[in-house]
Amino acid sequence: MEGLRSMEKIRMILDGVRDGNIVILEEGLSPDEESKLIEVTMTEISPDDFTGIEIETYPREEASDQSLLDRLMGRESTETLTVIGPANQIETLHKDDQLISALVSRK
């Protein structure tokens, strides 16, 4: 059940990204989901079509480094925003901090 839900989430992210969108997740991804996201992304890369993803997380508050405990408690999810986009677009994006905050606040 859990596993299925996270595969659906990953499918949704990758479909969005492959349509050229930037996907913003308020809930973030669990480590397990991140690892599956990398795995599935790798299987979908194909020459001249899809070169992969760019992924960034932004702390929502000025939250200091998360402790292991926070992670275990899943507390991190409310404190970060995860931004995922097609490999070559977000690279230029994240150099421009203002643009990202515009993007984030629009959400």
Added chain:
Amino acid sequence: MGLLTNLKDSVSRVTDRLFASEDPKRIGIYGPPNAGKTTLANRIARDWTGDAIGPESHVPHETRRARRKEGVDIERNGQSVTIDIVDTPGVATKVDYKEFLDHDIEKDDAIRRSREATEGVAEAMHWLREDVDGVIYVLDSTTDPFTQVNTMLIGIIESRDLPVLIFANKIDLDQADIDRVADAFPEHETVPLSALEGDNMDEVYDKIAEYFA
């Protein structure tokens, strides 16, 4: 005669096992492309078994299939730790075959390499979830450790409760910044080394024995 030595061999194996009380731990060498994972794996394998694991190269994604060396006996302070080392392809979230073209690789070959690389990374990620008992995370200490891939991978490793050592590699280079690596992952032990030059390998083996015994 062969039978007898075989038998002897397996008897001593069995006693080794009894003493070690467990099968060899499978230690995955993970990290971003070009960090020096294969150089390290080769050095460990050469130091303790006499042969190498695979080719090293300045071209990223040189390792595109995980390679393993089983039963590497590392001796420390009169004790012996047996590990299987798995050299994995450098993890990335994107692979563009065009980047291989800059390394004088023909287009067909570049496309093949990128396909192999993506398959290898997918496999390495899968193993990290299922099949690894400990991780050596190798970083090139001349580059910025605060990357999304590093953060994600360390997070994945932590969430699986795997013992992990961070290896700050390439300390022979002037631009190496060991503190920056240590500061990036303060909750883990960072060991500086040069896999290429063999610098600080004593500490490397001490820590391997300590963490993965």
